[in-house]
Amino acid sequence: CEREIDGVRTRGFSVSFSKRYITLAPVATVVGLAFNAIDESRPEGRRELGITCALIPVPQPGMQIGRRHHPMNSSFMNGPIKGQDVFVPMDWIIGGEHRVGQGWRMLMECLAAGRAISLPALGAATQQTSVFVANGYGQIRNQFGLPIGRFDAVAGTIAAMAVELYATDAARRYTAAVLDQGEQPSVASAILKVQLTEAGRRSVNHAMDILGGKGIISGPSNLLSVAYRHMPIAITVEGANILTRSLIIFGQGAVRCHPFVMREMQAVQQNDAQALGQALIGHAGHVARNLWRSLFGAPMAGTPPAALEKEARLLARLSAKYALTCDLAMGLLGGRLKRMELLSARLGDCLAHLYLASCCLWRYVFDANADLLPFARAAMRVELDAAEEVLRDLYANFPTPGRRLIGALVLSRTAHLAPLRDVQLLALAQLLRTRPDLVARLCPDVSTPKTGGLLDLMQALELSRQLSDDATALNKLVRRTCSFEEAAQGMPNPELALAYLRAADRVIQVDDFAP
Ligand SMILES: Cc1cc2nc3c(=O)[nH]c(=O)nc-3n(C[C@H](O)[C@H](O)[C@H](O)COP(=O)(O)OP(=O)(O)OC[C@H]3O[C@@H](n4cnc5c(N)ncnc54)[C@H](O)[C@@H]3O)c2cc1C
Structure with a gap:
């Protein structure tokens, strides 16, 4: 007008x-x-x-x-x-x-970049804080004469949080590096948005459980309640997670990331029989190659680090199985697949787990430091195991006759994939308790605040490090004497012991207010 x-x-x-x-x-x-x-x-x-x-x-x-x-x-x-x-x-x-x-393209291009940056960073920050806090609090808070972080159920939870953090932070850093090179990875950014905000929410939920009452009482000394309260915002904004997971990741990726489908669609649109024929021949070869690789092993692009070679081989083979599954799903279900959101979500999840596993490999090579190898290996195994489980669920839910047979065939020879065993998880938990340098590498962005509960926790952890093995004896003395001063007097360095007990008490106490 x-x-x-x-x-x-x-x-x-x-x-x-x-x-x-x-x-x-x-x-x-x-x-x-x-x-x-x-x-x-x-x-x-x-x-x-x-x-x-x-x-x-x-x-x-x-x-x-x-x-x-x-x-x-x-x-x-x-x-x-x-x-x-x-x-x-x-x-x-x-x-x-x-x-x-041309606004839709502008919006999608902005989302392709923006969705991979701020909300994934928020998710990773929440995970880093949750791991740091849960692991630290687990060393300070005692029950039944032991730090709660030494009980298997708590230790296993903290270790699993740290393993997931290794993978998600790897994906955050890798995708940011890709963006830095001018790429606009719209599928990867949707994966990051969903996976990292969900991981942030899972992590803060676990950490809240580990804090017990301390997590629930609001006030300046609360360690996580703000992150806990705000996490649903990240889940909902910039593409609500349920929708992004079930419609966008595979829905966008299936055509964009497939080496032949886009060419086939263009050939049909342009009525170009020759181009269509070539694309179909290429497509058939692609399916045959992926079937062969699924059954007999897939070649790897590049040389993985020797320490992670087994995981890298599994990743290559599972990627072939995934690619074959995508073609089968699209071929068997056609346009119906778009509306079958539960299947589309699983196809997106499998891609996400494979992406995260690849990012772990990248991070391990990029960091060039073997200290975090146990976490890198565990993270890859967890992601590969999750990818395989999703594929299994997917075949169990294909509404097509013969699906079980195809599924059994496609999934053969990865049956040895097993989730992380308890002993491995507990060994990781022990590393987290005894190696603050590893915690710092996993949670590098947790900075020291000027006041509040996190500062109290950091100070108590530092004093507990200085006390070293004496902490156990000191805690026993406190239980016997019911007095910080008396217990501290029984230690080789009473001043340090008393300082630790007071700092630890500040961590455990909560805020109170006038009624
Ligand atoms: C704090 C905050 C800040 C925001 N800032 C902005 C802003 O600056 N600019 C802006 O434009 N918008 C903004 N939004 C809007 C935000 O992007 C939308 O809230 C979000 O997209 C969800 O829309 P809705 O609340 O209407 O949920 P609904 O669309 O009602 O969705 C409800 C649920 O249904 C699911 N769902 C909906 N459709 C489908 C489907 N087809 N398949 C599967 N699941 C589906 C969703 O995933 C969600 O879980 C903001 C929202 C919040 C809460």
């Missing part, structure tokens, strides 16, 4: 909209809007110009910014925006008039 702006006839769009949950809306000075542009002056059938992005200055006639939302009581600004017949001149279209209709 055209409007008179400052005495000049100006072309633009009249847009109406209403949207909740807009971050920074209550304090916005400019609003980014994506709208479906329509040109009523065009003939019927050619009016839809497509999704278009514009930047609209605030305030603006017709636009109202509503009252503030409180997302899980976090402090960032968020609120609704409404617009009725807001005039958007062509100058406000991002990229100018010739970019009208």
